[in-house]
Amino acid sequence: MPRKIIIDTDPGQDDAVAILLALASPELEVLALTAVAGNVPLALTQRNACQIVELAGKHIPVHAGCDAPLARKLVTAEHVHGKTGLDGIPLPDPAHPLHGQHAVDFIIQALREHPTGSITLCPLGPLTNIATAFQRAPDIIPKVAEIVLMGGAYFEVGNITPAAEFNIYVDPEAAEIVFRSGVPLVVMPLDVTHKALTSREWVEEMRSLGTPVGQAVASWTDFFERFDTAKYGSAGAPLHDPCVIAYLIEPALFTGRHINVEIETGSELTLGMTVADWWRVTKREPNAMFMGGVDRDGFYRLLTERLGRL
Ligand code: BDR
Numbered sequence: 001m002p003r004k005i006i007i008d009t010d011p012g013q014d015d016a017v018a019i020l021l022a023l024a025s026p027e028l029e030v031l032a033l034t035a036v037a038g039n040v041p042l043a044l045t046q047r048n049a050c051q052i053v054e055l056a057g058k059h060i061p062v063h064a065g066c067d068a069p070l071a072r073k074l075v076t077a078e079h080v081h082g083k084t085g086l087d088g089i090p091l092p093d094p095a096h097p098l099h100g101q102h103a104v105d106f107i108i109q110a111l112r113e114h115p116t117g118s119i120t121l122c123p124l125g126p127l128t129n130i131a132t133a134f135q136r137a138p139d140i141i142p143k144v145a146e147i148v149l150m151g152g153a154y155f156e157v158g159n160i161t162p163a164a165e166f167n168i169y170v171d172p173e174a175a176e177i178v179f180r181s182g183v184p185l186v187v188m189p190l191d192v193t194h195k196a197l198t199s200r201e202w203v204e205e206m207r208s209l210g211t212p213v214g215q216a217v218a219s220w221t222d223f224f225e226r227f228d229t230a231k232y233g234s235a236g237a238p239l240h241d242p243c244v245i246a247y248l249i250e251p252a253l254f255t256g257r258h259i260n261v262e263i264e265t266g267s268e269l270t271l272g273m274t275v276a277d278w279w280r281v282t283k284r285e286p287n288a289m290f291m292g293g294v295d296r297d298g299f300y301r302l303l304t305e306r307l308g309r310l
């Protein structure tokens with residue numbers, strides 16, 4: 001039986017590749033996409049989510065969620081993702097409208113209606129929708145099978161500030177709620193995603209698929225690669241969010257440690273830092289499987305094979 005997932009997302013080119021990977025994979029049943037403000041404002045992330053589903057030729061509901069973090073002003077990342085959040089090849093306007101139900105209400109209802117332990121949440125952006133659902137309906141917290149998320153960093157430290165990774169930095173209060181919820185967590189930090197770099201050969205392989213999906217993935221990668229190669233001097237761009245979906249399909253591609261991770265919400269200097277007890281120097285209870293390594297070639301093999309199915 002496929003694993004039921006809800007993808008909570010702020011597309012984002014790497015979110016888009018993650019969503020396509022999930023939609024191409026029979027091991028997963030995507031119940032819905034829930035959009036959140038992050039890389040760009042909500043009006044764009046919700047629209048991008050609809051366009052991605054239609055690009056894949058699937059019919060999955062898209063719910064719009066929170067348009068601002070719990071306690072702060074929204075910080076966006078057009079400098080990485082472009083002004084639409086999904087710059088690259090232009091996609092047609094969505095033919096199907098958003099689902100009318102708010103993302104938070106959908107998450108609550110889905111978890112209440114399904115048996116305990118049958119839905120996995122996959123957040124690929126700031127954790128605002130998930131934390132809001134947990135705050136409003138604490139009864140759903142023990143019903144979540146697992147949360148597999150992209151966010152944080154330990155060895156790589158920060159990408160949006162010297163200390164913090166973007167998804168956690170944008171809504172640290174939400175992240176704190178999720179990390180303290182008691183739900184089993186699997187975290188894909190920058191420590192992993194910065195090892196999952198695209199190569200020129202892979203991008204050209206995508207382009208030579210000759211499909212709308214292949215063209216889109218190649219053009220998205222070309223677009224956001226420029227930012228990372230200029231910043232880090234690396235040869236390719238990190239496909240952050242697809243690590244979450246790849247883990248659900250092939251967990252053996254990743255290695256990590258079950259440790260305690262706390263979120264910094266007080267300090268201006270290190271706001272949104274994931275304080276990961278990687279060396280187990282505290283007695284704080286482990287609350288997350290914090291990943292550190294990835295079989296890069298295996299990850300790209302999986303992506304090529306699955307995206308070729310769409
Ligand atoms: C994360 O931030 C976003 O820009 C990406 O989509 C990814 O989810 C990486 O820090």
Ligand code: CA
Pocket residue numbers: 009010011012014015039124125241
């Ligand atoms: Ca994202």
